[in-house]
Amino acid sequence: MSLLGVRGLGIDFGGITAVNALDFDVQPGEIVSIIGPNGAGKTTLFNMISGIYKPDRGTVTLDGDDVTSLEPHKLAERGLSRTFQNLQSFEQMTALENVMVGCHMSERSPVWVDLLRLPSSSRRNRETQERAMTLLKRVHLEKAAHMEASSLSYGALKRIDIARALACNPRILLLDEPAAGCNAVETEEIDALIAEIAQEGVAILLVEHDMKLVMKISNHVIALNYGEKLAEGTPAEISRDPKVVEAYLGSHGGKEAADALG
Amino acid sequence: MLTRIPPRVRALLILSILILIAPMLFPSSFYYRIGTLIFINSIAVIGLVILIGYAGQISLGHAGFSGIGAYACALAPTHLGLPPFLSLILGAVISGLLAWFVGRPILRLKGHYLAVATLGLGMLISMVLNNEAQFTGGPDGMMVASLGLTKGLEGLFDVNLKTSVVWYWFAGVMVLLGAWIALNLYNSPTGRVLRSVHDSEIAAKTVGADVARYKLVAFVISAVYASIAGSMLALFNRFITPDIASFLHSVELVTMTVLGGAGSVLGGIAGATLLTALPQALTVFHEYEHVMLGLIMMLVMIFMRDGLLPTLRKTLTRRAIA
Numbered sequence: 001m002s003l004l005g006v007r008g009l010g011i012d013f014g015g016i017t018a019v020n021a022l023d024f025d026v027q028p029g030e031i032v033s034i035i036g037p038n039g040a041g042k043t044t045l046f047n048m049i050s051g052i053y054k055p056d057r058g059t060v061t062l063d064g065d066d067v068t069s070l071e072p073h074k075l076a077e078r079g080l081s082r083t084f085q086n087l088q089s090f091e092q093m094t095a096l097e098n099v100m101v102g103c104h105m106s107e108r109s110p111v112w113v114d115l116l117r118l119p120s121s122s123r124r125n126r127e128t129q130e131r132a133m134t135l136l137k138r139v140h141l142e143k144a145a146h147m148e149a150s151s152l153s154y155g156a157l158k159r160i161d162i163a164r165a166l167a168c169n170p171r172i173l174l175l176d177e178p179a180a181g182c183n184a185v186e187t188e189e190i191d192a193l194i195a196e197i198a199q200e201g202v203a204i205l206l207v208e209h210d211m212k213l214v215m216k217i218s219n220h221v222i223a224l225n226y227g228e229k230l231a232e233g234t235p236a237e238i239s240r241d242p243k244v245v246e247a248y249l250g251s252h253g254g255k256e257a258a259d260a261l262g
Numbered sequence: 263m264l265t266r267i268p269p270r271v272r273a274l275l276i277l278s279i280l281i282l283i284a285p286m287l288f289p290s291s292f293y294y295r296i297g298t299l300i301f302i303n304s305i306a307v308i309g310l311v312i313l314i315g316y317a318g319q320i321s322l323g324h325a326g327f328s329g330i331g332a333y334a335c336a337l338a339p340t341h342l343g344l345p346p347f348l349s350l351i352l353g354a355v356i357s358g359l360l361a362w363f364v365g366r367p368i369l370r371l372k373g374h375y376l377a378v379a380t381l382g383l384g385m386l387i388s389m390v391l392n393n394e395a396q397f398t399g400g401p402d403g404m405m406v407a408s409l410g411l412t413k414g415l416e417g418l419f420d421v422n423l424k425t426s427v428v429w430y431w432f433a434g435v436m437v438l439l440g441a442w443i444a445l446n447l448y449n450s451p452t453g454r455v456l457r458s459v460h461d462s463e464i465a466a467k468t469v470g471a472d473v474a475r476y477k478l479v480a481f482v483i484s485a486v487y488a489s490i491a492g493s494m495l496a497l498f499n500r501f502i503t504p505d506i507a508s509f510l511h512s513v514e515l516v517t518m519t520v521l522g523g524a525g526s527v528l529g530g531i532a533g534a535t536l537l538t539a540l541p542q543a544l545t546v547f548h549e550y551e552h553v554m555l556g557l558i559m560m561l562v563m564i565f566m567r568d569g570l571l572p573t574l575r576k577t578l579t580r581r582a583i584a
């Protein structure tokens with residue numbers, strides 16, 4: 001049984017179809033990339049899978065259970081976690097606190113325990129702080145731990161976003177353009193991190209414009225155009241597919257993809 | 263040295279010291295009365311710091327909960343035979359329950375819609391208090407039983423005490439208690455979720471937080487604070503009118519909260535202090551209260567979005583660095 005299953009998924013915005021009749025599966029530990037030009041419906045797809053948009057058609061399953069339109073926090077409890085293309089940082093909180101919020105599911109406690117700061121509340125605080133610090137180190141941001149998110153660079157915030165998603169202990173992680181707007185060094189770090197996460201057995205659904213990266217790390221690739229699946233296959237198959245080359249790679253990524261495949 | 267103390271403890275220390283030394287500067291015992299009023303307003307404002315400052319949800323109806331607290335203390339002793347202190351608790355329970363039931367549908371709304379819905383709630387409560395004259399005395403108000411603090415202490419220690427002095431210390435302890443709870447919350451698992459909801463509801467949801475539930479938690483807590491403040495005001499003044507639940511009072515509370523810097527407990531108390539003391543000091547302020555409130559609100563929004571204390575702190579640290 002697949003970890004994530006998408007069947008006939010579709011949504012319209014005011015009569016305009018943004019995503020339509022999409023089918024695909026993600027197996028445990030697999031990296032699946034979604035490619036397609038801007039406006040193809042990649043983020044919309046993520047928003048439907050993660051429960052932010054309610055799809056008009058189709059179903060989403062996790063381990064075979066129908067989870068279509070479940071609230072995002074219910075999906076998080078089932079091991080689905082995500083990052084955002086347009087940052088959704090907790091701006092007035094420190095980098096460390098941002099990641100600590102990501103640990104929410106493991107530190108949840110009754111409200112009155114927190115109001116009275118009972119020993120168990122302080123203990124949870126300490127444990128969460130340690131775990132969050134470990135995750136910050138993983139994205140090389142331990143030095144920024146106590147800085148307010150609003151004062152950090154875009155590249156740093158992108159990595160905090162990943163650390164926060166990892167704090168949820170996901171089984172499947174949706175990454176929406178994790179390296180967009182990052183400099184070369186940061187991009188390299190993020191690439192390495194994604195490969196590392198996948199090696200630990202976390203399934204990854206990735207939207208990324210860096211074709212070199214996509215072709216290198218993906219188990220399979222799905223090409224979208226105007227909200228519909230254009231092609232699906234191994235990186236090699238996709239980069240040779242004439243429809244894909246025509247619609248997307250041909251315009252700006254074709255050479256890169258060919259280079260990546262050697 | 264001061265920086266090694268956790269911010270939570272530091273804030274409580276500063277507050278305790280201020281409460282302790284303020285009476286040394288009082289020219290007459292009349293000032294104990296103003297101090298008490300400041301503390302009572304501070305309690306309601308601390309609740310709003312949790313709702314507005316931590317969780318980022320607005321309410322223009324919280325005076326309604328103060329009204330419930332106040333009238334619980336006015337009505338329960340005569341109608342139910344409850345002692346005043348238990349009436350305060352009863353009021354808090356009723357306010358908390360009402361907030362819980364009403365908060366569910368209301369808090370699904372955002373921004374202006376939430377503001378209008380809470381405004382409606384406050385007006386409803388105020389209308390009931392005005393119209394149920396056979397119980398509440400209507401707009402003329404009604405007498406309230408005494409909490410019996412002064413009598414109790416005099417009996418215990420065989421001394422002569424001024425009511426306003428006793429109340430000053432009682433309300434001071436209550437403010438400390440309220441501040442302690444709010445500061446505990448700030449850096450706790452629950453508090454962190456509330457603060458994350460302030461910045462991105464969607465991100466809070468995707469890390470597994472039941473955002474609707476947490477907003478409700480903040481709403482109920484702040485309603486209880488407002489109710490306790492209302493009860494205390496009624497018991498202190500021994501008289502209450504429906505004005506306590508009025509829209510103007512709700513706006514007053516929100517102005518105090520944002521004036522001081524909505525996110526900080528000490529800031530909220532500073533805002534409450536200023537806006538409670540000013541009308542006493544300046545008669546102009548008293549006469550044109552509506553105008554002044556509006557003016558202050560506008561000036562804060564234009565010149566110091568973060569509120570009084572955070573703006574001051576930023577300016578000072580910038581000076582210190584430069």
Ligand SMILES: Nc1ncnc2c1ncn2[C@@H]1O[C@H](COP(=O)(O)OP(=O)(O)O)[C@@H](O)[C@H]1O
Nearest residue numbers: 013014018036037038039040041042043044045
């Ligand atoms: N909330 C929304 N309301 C209206 N249209 C939307 C909304 N979200 C996405 N769309 C539309 O759906 C299409 C796909 O957008 P998006 O998923 O962001 O593309 P991508 O992420 O592939 O660049 C676009 O035409 C966009 O304008």
Ligand SMILES: [Mg+2]
Nearest residue numbers: 042043044085
């Ligand atoms: Mg997108």
